[in-house]
Amino acid sequence: MSTQAFSPVAPDRFPASELAEAVASCARCGFCKVACPTFPFGGGFETFSPRAKVYFLKDYFEGRDVLTPEWVDRLYRCTTCERCQAVCQTAIPLVPLWEAVRADVVARGLGPMPAHKKLRALAEAHGNPYGEPADKQSQWLLPEHKPVEAADILVFGGCTASYRMPSMLQTGVTILTRLAIPYAYAGGLENCCASPLLRTGQLDVAGELIGRNLDLFARTGARTIVTPCGGCSKTLKHDYPQWARKLGKPFDVTVRHFSEVYADLLRQGRIRPSVPVEATVTFHDPCHVGRSQGLFDEPREILAAIPGVKLVEMPRCRESSRCCGAGGGVKANYPEMAAAIAKDRLEEAVATGADTLVTMCPFCQGSFSQAIKETDASIGLCGLEELLLASLPEAR
Amino acid sequence: MTYQEEFAQRFGEAVSFDPQILRSYDHDLGEMPRPLLAMIRHRPDVVVVARSAGDTADALRLAGKHGLPVTPRAQASSGYGGAIPCRGGLVLDLCNCNRVLSVDAANATVDVEPGVVWEDLSRALAPHGLGNRVCPTSAPSSTVGGWFAMGGVGIGSLRYGTIRDNVLEIDVAGLDGAVRTFRGEAMEPYSQTCGSLGVVTRLRLACRKAETLLPLAARMPDAPAAVRFLELLEAWPDVYSASLQSAGYCAMRAAAEGHAPALASGFLVSFATTAKETATAEATRLAALCGGALLDDAVAEAEWNGRYYPMRIRKVGPSALVGEYLVPMQGFPAAHAALTAALKRDALGVEAFGVRGGGLAVLVYILDDARALLYPLRMAKAMLPMRLAARFGGRPYATGMWFSALAGEVFGPDKLALVRRLKAQLDARGLLNPGKLSGPGLPLAPFVSLSRCILAGTACLGPLAALLPSKPRRTS
Numbered sequence: 001m002s003t004q005a006f007s008p009v010a011p012d013r014f015p016a017s018e019l020a021e022a023v024a025s026c027a028r029c030g031f032c033k034v035a036c037p038t039f040p041f042g043g044g045f046e047t048f049s050p051r052a053k054v055y056f057l058k059d060y061f062e063g064r065d066v067l068t069p070e071w072v073d074r075l076y077r078c079t080t081c082e083r084c085q086a087v088c089q090t091a092i093p094l095v096p097l098w099e100a101v102r103a104d105v106v107a108r109g110l111g112p113m114p115a116h117k118k119l120r121a122l123a124e125a126h127g128n129p130y131g132e133p134a135d136k137q138s139q140w141l142l143p144e145h146k147p148v149e150a151a152d153i154l155v156f157g158g159c160t161a162s163y164r165m166p167s168m169l170q171t172g173v174t175i176l177t178r179l180a181i182p183y184a185y186a187g188g189l190e191n192c193c194a195s196p197l198l199r200t201g202q203l204d205v206a207g208e209l210i211g212r213n214l215d216l217f218a219r220t221g222a223r224t225i226v227t228p229c230g231g232c233s234k235t236l237k238h239d240y241p242q243w244a245r246k247l248g249k250p251f252d253v254t255v256r257h258f259s260e261v262y263a264d265l266l267r268q269g270r271i272r273p274s275v276p277v278e279a280t281v282t283f284h285d286p287c288h289v290g291r292s293q294g295l296f297d298e299p300r301e302i303l304a305a306i307p308g309v310k311l312v313e314m315p316r317c318r319e320s321s322r323c324c325g326a327g328g329g330v331k332a333n334y335p336e337m338a339a340a341i342a343k344d345r346l347e348e349a350v351a352t353g354a355d356t357l358v359t360m361c362p363f364c365q366g367s368f369s370q371a372i373k374e375t376d377a378s379i380g381l382c383g384l385e386e387l388l389l390a391s392l393p394e395a396r
Numbered sequence: 397m398t399y400q401e402e403f404a405q406r407f408g409e410a411v412s413f414d415p416q417i418l419r420s421y422d423h424d425l426g427e428m429p430r431p432l433l434a435m436i437r438h439r440p441d442v443v444v445v446a447r448s449a450g451d452t453a454d455a456l457r458l459a460g461k462h463g464l465p466v467t468p469r470a471q472a473s474s475g476y477g478g479a480i481p482c483r484g485g486l487v488l489d490l491c492n493c494n495r496v497l498s499v500d501a502a503n504a505t506v507d508v509e510p511g512v513v514w515e516d517l518s519r520a521l522a523p524h525g526l527g528n529r530v531c532p533t534s535a536p537s538s539t540v541g542g543w544f545a546m547g548g549v550g551i552g553s554l555r556y557g558t559i560r561d562n563v564l565e566i567d568v569a570g571l572d573g574a575v576r577t578f579r580g581e582a583m584e585p586y587s588q589t590c591g592s593l594g595v596v597t598r599l600r601l602a603c604r605k606a607e608t609l610l611p612l613a614a615r616m617p618d619a620p621a622a623v624r625f626l627e628l629l630e631a632w633p634d635v636y637s638a639s640l641q642s643a644g645y646c647a648m649r650a651a652a653e654g655h656a657p658a659l660a661s662g663f664l665v666s667f668a669t670t671a672k673e674t675a676t677a678e679a680t681r682l683a684a685l686c687g688g689a690l691l692d693d694a695v696a697e698a699e700w701n702g703r704y705y706p707m708r709i710r711k712v713g714p715s716a717l718v719g720e721y722l723v724p725m726q727g728f729p730a731a732h733a734a735l736t737a738a739l740k741r742d743a744l745g746v747e748a749f750g751v752r753g754g755g756l757a758v759l760v761y762i763l764d765d766a767r768a769l770l771y772p773l774r775m776a777k778a779m780l781p782m783r784l785a786a787r788f789g790g791r792p793y794a795t796g797m798w799f800s801a802l803a804g805e806v807f808g809p810d811k812l813a814l815v816r817r818l819k820a821q822l823d824a825r826g827l828l829n830p831g832k833l834s835g836p837g838l839p840l841a842p843f844v845s846l847s848r849c850i851l852a853g854t855a856c857l858g859p860l861a862a863l864l865p866s867k868p869r870r871t872s
Contacts, residue, residue: 024715024766024767025710025711025713025714027425027707027710028424028425028472028473029425029534029536029537029707030471030473030534030538031534031536031704033537034513034516035536043412044445044447044489044491045417045420045445045489046417046420046421046489047417047419047420052420055420056419056420062767068416070414070416071416089705090652090707090708090710090711090714091708315519
């Protein structure tokens with residue numbers, strides 16, 4: 001199951017009775033425990049497994065247990081990668097459950113974790129969790145990029161791509177530019193999509209940011225929002241419609257991850273990769289693009305279309321893909337655990353013998369970039385669009 | 397030095413006395429009534445996460461030195477209570493003893509630590525051209541050591557028998573901290589006894605040559621036809637695994653998964669053969685001989701792909717009463733008819749795996765809600781399938797803690813006598829997983845076995861429970 005069916009942290013989406021019913025159906029089979037990327041970092045104790053968390057929550061909902069600081073900490077040790085709910089025998093919407101409980105934790109003043117409070121303070125003050133000034137938001141734009149005032153397509157850069165890992169965003173916009181596809185860009189006016197705040201249960205400030213973005217989208221008149229970020233695209237697709245209803249604001253747009261746009265352009269014959277890119281690559285499915293949005297075929301279709309590229313899959317790919325460790329506020333508050341998870345995944349990539357690890361989310365790119373640096377791994381790293389762009393003939 | 401100090405010194409961060417952590421180790425997959433759990437000390441006093449045979453041996457040695465009961469535990473993915481303490485003490489978490497030690501491709505064997513997960517083992521064997529001979533339906537989480545300790549049959553058992561039949565050699569750690577190797581008949585007492593004689597630290601398994609499998613499924617009009625078909629499948633050397641599902645079970649699955657049931661009446665037989673060109677034609681011929689017919693490929697694939705997800709039905713429960721028994725194939729139709737008559741107010745789901753030698757391991761599901769007031773009473777229904785099957789040659793599937801009083805029927809008298817003799821020799825103080833061979837005693841009458849009380853209580857309450865239908869609370 002993906003969160004497509006159960007939009008996460010939708011306000012009022014999960015009343016207590018529904019949560020209680022969901023945890024009551026847990027079969028305690030432990031499939032989630034084996035699949036969870038953070039469980040091994042709890043010393044191997046069962047208590048850190050999703051199964052044990054559900055067991056605790058069952059008692060908690062029934063008033064037989066209390067939320068201690070230790071339990072709050074355990075509940076935040078989750079990247080929201082959705083692997084647990086993908087393997088769940090009884091299809092419990094586990095990630096929405098974790099997120100709803102985190103929101104409850106925050107509402108009771110027991111959370112979030114210290115680093116998440118900093119994200120909140122920065123987002124409140126600057127509109128982005130990095131605390132960067134708005135005028136730096138469009139620093140990635142290249143001279144040849146020509147955003148227009150109003151267009152059907154609005155490029156939503158997202159904070160991580162705009163301020164930290166701009167290559168995917170930059171390349172994606174270069175491809176649009178090269179194809180003369182008009183796009184608008186509201187650089188400097190974008191607010192954080194609110195994903196880090198939603199995932200960590202900080203709904204009040206999330207609602208404010210979402211409200212500002214909804215107003216911005218309405219002003220541009222765009223019909224399609226395109227973003228290179230897994231977190232942004234998941235949030236815009238699954239959370240925004242419900243928040244728009246709650247806030248009473250319009251949100252009549254289609255949200256697309258850049259990979260969907262490339263796949264469409266390929267299918268329409270509007271891009272024809274013809275320049276060989278000699279590379280043996282392995283592809284990492286970002287959790288919030290793959291499991292959350294079901295975009296498994298699109299990146300592979302794009303890779304298959306690039307002459308010279310040979311794809312070698314990791315044993316755990318597509319729905320079974322392992323997490324990079326960055327999501328759910330884990331990288332902010334548990335950086336060592338996040339780094340270790342990224343290194344584990346990097347090892348899988350290196351073991352394929354590929355010379356390049358390809359992904360399509362700036363969070364994953366950031367995690368692997370750090371892991372490669374720290375381990376001196378002999379593998380390159382690039383975004384899907386960078387390979388695609390390299391295979392496109394130069395415009396005449 | 398106290399045991400706490402000594403364990404802390406030896407195991408450092410791999411030991412915990414934290415009540416919140418201990419609480420995660422006081423239950424398994426079963427949903428037992430709280431008053432029943434209150435009769436035993438099901439919460440451990442200490443947990444050790446073992447990461448090697450050395451850790452296991454040291455933990456046992458320290459437990460022996462301090463007189464601490466030891467409950468070995470892997471994923472606790474059965475509901476028999478075999479991994480639940482009954483006298484507190486130490487829980488030895490073996491999930492991190494999970495290395496595949498060596499693969500002998502030429503002889504098709506593999507050596508593993510006990511905490512290796514079946515599905516992980518399958519992935520590790522694939523590059524060597526090998527596969528698991530047998531595995532449980534809980535293969536994505538359950539462990540090799542856990543299944544051996546409980547004893548079990550499942551996927552692949554039609555061709556290869558029980559887990560015990562496919563283990564060639566084991567290492568076992570005892571309370572003296574020594575690790576001993578056993579082969580052949582000498583291994584027998586360590587299977588099905590939940591670590592009551594020692595903790596397995598290594599297993600050598602026989603593997604099968606990996607072959608591409610073709611999933612197939614057939615519709616059979618009734619139980620005798622389904623059994624006849626299973627017998628024909630067992631006689632067909634290309635068939636690797638086969639199971640049957642009642643129409644009731646198909647309906648539960650369909651409700652949980654949100655699609656139309658694969659069949660409305662009779663039985664579905666799901667099986668996998670080596671992918672030969674003639675397989676479908678032969679399967680069609682055999683199905684017709686039994687008055688049935690092959691179902692389309694999509695159904696067959698869905699059944700095979702869903703083989704690890706039998707508990708998905710809980711989505712419409714949200715709980716399920718589960719009865720389990722082993723029966724000769726020929727006895728199944730009568731046992732099933734008797735059960736259907738006894739529980740006519742309930743919707744039953746039946747799933748059964750063929751076992752080499754003409755056997756069936758049968759699971760009976762009745763959807764229920766463990767939060768309901770009458771659930772503890774209705775639980776007595778879970779014992780009915782086993783009791784009724786006994787009239788037709790059936791016997792209990794396993795013992796664990798709750799059914800330890802049935803050890804004689806599960807093990808047979810000779811094995812039980814041998815196990816008891818070894819228990820007296822190896823563990824006179826009863827520290828190794830106590831309560832799993834003869835049942836824990838009642839709190840105020842320790843000479844009375846809780847397991848016997850459960851058996852007697854459910855026997856008395858069974859007829860009454862049968863009058864109380866377990867209705868699913870919701871549908872999907």
